[in-house]
Amino acid sequence: MVSAPGRSLWADTVPDDEHARPDPPPPTTVVDVAIVGAGLTGLWTAWYLARQDPTIRIRVVEREHIGFGASGRNGGWSSALLPMGLDRIAARAGPAAATRFQRAMYDTVREIEDFVVAHGHPDLFHRGGTIDLARSAPEEERLRDTLATYRRFGFGESDHRWLDASEARTVCGATKVGGGLFTPHCGAVHPLRLTHAVARAALGAGVEIQEGVTVHAVHEHRLDTSHGTITADVVVRATEGYTSGLDGERRTLLPLYSLMIATEPLPAEIWSEIGLAGRSTFADARHEVVYGQRTADDRIALGGRGAPYHFGSAVRPDFDTDGAIRQRLIDTLGDMFPCIREASVTHHWGGVLAAPRDWQCGVRYDRRTGLASAGGYVGDGVSTTNLAGRTLAALITGSDDDLLTLPWVGHRSRRWEPEPLRWLGVNALGRAARLADRNEQRTDSGSRVWGRVVDAVRRS
Ligand SMILES: Cc1cc2nc3c(=O)[nH]c(=O)nc-3n(C[C@H](O)[C@H](O)[C@H](O)COP(=O)(O)OP(=O)(O)OC[C@H]3O[C@@H](n4cnc5c(N)ncnc54)[C@H](O)[C@@H]3O)c2cc1C
Numbered sequence: 001m002v003s004a005p006g007r008s009l010w011a012d013t014v015p016d017d018e019h020a021r022p023d024p025p026p027p028t029t030v031v032d033v034a035i036v037g038a039g040l041t042g043l044w045t046a047w048y049l050a051r052q053d054p055t056i057r058i059r060v061v062e063r064e065h066i067g068f069g070a071s072g073r074n075g076g077w078s079s080a081l082l083p084m085g086l087d088r089i090a091a092r093a094g095p096a097a098a099t100r101f102q103r104a105m106y107d108t109v110r111e112i113e114d115f116v117v118a119h120g121h122p123d124l125f126h127r128g129g130t131i132d133l134a135r136s137a138p139e140e141e142r143l144r145d146t147l148a149t150y151r152r153f154g155f156g157e158s159d160h161r162w163l164d165a166s167e168a169r170t171v172c173g174a175t176k177v178g179g180g181l182f183t184p185h186c187g188a189v190h191p192l193r194l195t196h197a198v199a200r201a202a203l204g205a206g207v208e209i210q211e212g213v214t215v216h217a218v219h220e221h222r223l224d225t226s227h228g229t230i231t232a233d234v235v236v237r238a239t240e241g242y243t244s245g246l247d248g249e250r251r252t253l254l255p256l257y258s259l260m261i262a263t264e265p266l267p268a269e270i271w272s273e274i275g276l277a278g279r280s281t282f283a284d285a286r287h288e289v290v291y292g293q294r295t296a297d298d299r300i301a302l303g304g305r306g307a308p309y310h311f312g313s314a315v316r317p318d319f320d321t322d323g324a325i326r327q328r329l330i331d332t333l334g335d336m337f338p339c340i341r342e343a344s345v346t347h348h349w350g351g352v353l354a355a356p357r358d359w360q361c362g363v364r365y366d367r368r369t370g371l372a373s374a375g376g377y378v379g380d381g382v383s384t385t386n387l388a389g390r391t392l393a394a395l396i397t398g399s400d401d402d403l404l405t406l407p408w409v410g411h412r413s414r415r416w417e418p419e420p421l422r423w424l425g426v427n428a429l430g431r432a433a434r435l436a437d438r439n440e441q442r443t444d445s446g447s448r449v450w451g452r453v454v455d456a457v458r459r460s
Helices: 040-052 086-093 095-118 137-152 165-171 191-204 240-245 268-274 323-336 384-397 421-443 448-459
Strands: 030-036 058-062 077-079 130-134 161-164 179-183 186-189 208-211 215-219 222-225 228-237 254-263 281-284 290-294 300-304 345-355 362-366 371-375
Touching (some): 077 095, 086 137, 095 384, 240 345, 300 323
Parallel strands (some): 030 228
Antiparallel strands (some): 161 179, 222 228, 254 300
């Protein structure tokens, strides 16, 4: 059955009894901690806070419903990836801090795995690792560089290893595979089930979740909302791709769309060709990112960037789908796995993620103003939100925790340029990535000009 455009596979496959259904909170407008956004950042923060100190009164305020944002719609890679890469962290904080941060991400993947088991849903996280496929000579060069970087920072074969062509094809039988970079530090998750599981845990720990309330502005110790003012010692902004809609935050984070498709469940004969028996999440190393997973119900869910950035950082429901991107994803799927060209694509949806100007995510808390925030994960937020939630909880409760020494704590990115510079620059970058990929496909050699443009701008 083909679902309505914009409706995600995940929304269609959450068992009814797993929905978190908060009761309307009591009428009081004074709480200890008010959190804006019931995505994974807001919910993990609430849950860890409530666990650390059950006496804290916590209210999560959500404009739509739990898991409405990227947390409920993503590609389901619970990975240890950080958007900025180890060299850039090291340039700011030193190599030892970069290594510690990466290890904290490996632990975070384990933390999420433990959480789902402890909460009775072991099936919603499947640790199959990730394979990045080298499907051309320049892709292989980039992936070997990535591996060399991991080695320089002290990570060995058990964390990241090179697979030759036949090993890589056994993991994921795509076409043109010349090798691959494999890491065990990733699980395939059903993202909306995960988000509801965290929300249920938070509700169980006494957190209040208020849906259908829009926050217009975040102030010191106060939220202005569509339903009046909420006063709190601490206010946490966890609005990620939607941040540009808040008063005064238009240029804080850039909303970027990522769009997905999912096939119908595929039969066993097809899986015997494709592989993915261990449900490794998969990608290749093109510039215009694509990412895929074999779902628990035997579909392929594939996503990719490449949707345009919308002038003025606009975010609208009709941007969640795009006929041209849908077709590009179908073509990519057919190119990687010709045996599923005839399979129906049952879902097409998208969502908005957030890019900081320096591509470096951060967690911040100012005890004096009571203002806290976390985000800027670009496309790597499923696990990072958990680390952010634990870190915010430690900051707010004043616990002495090693997490507080990680180099993203307190990091602030500069603001994006005003329009039309933002629109011109970001969309030009998107076109450069597409051109670099096209050149590489045609020539099987690195696209010097466009590839360098993309790399240089991402580093700037
Ligand atoms: C299509 C797609 C695929 C992705 N794939 C992956 C992946 O495979 N792996 C990975 O690690 N990351 C992935 N990401 C990124 C990841 O999903 C996000 O980084 C992460 O979910 C961010 O969580 P969050 O809670 O910070 O934000 P969100 O989940 O976006 O939550 C923010 C919430 O705030 C609410 N809100 C916003 N403004 C207001 C307001 N003014 N008042 C009240 N409420 C408000 C929103 O309604 C929303 O529910 C993907 C993202 C997308 C869009």
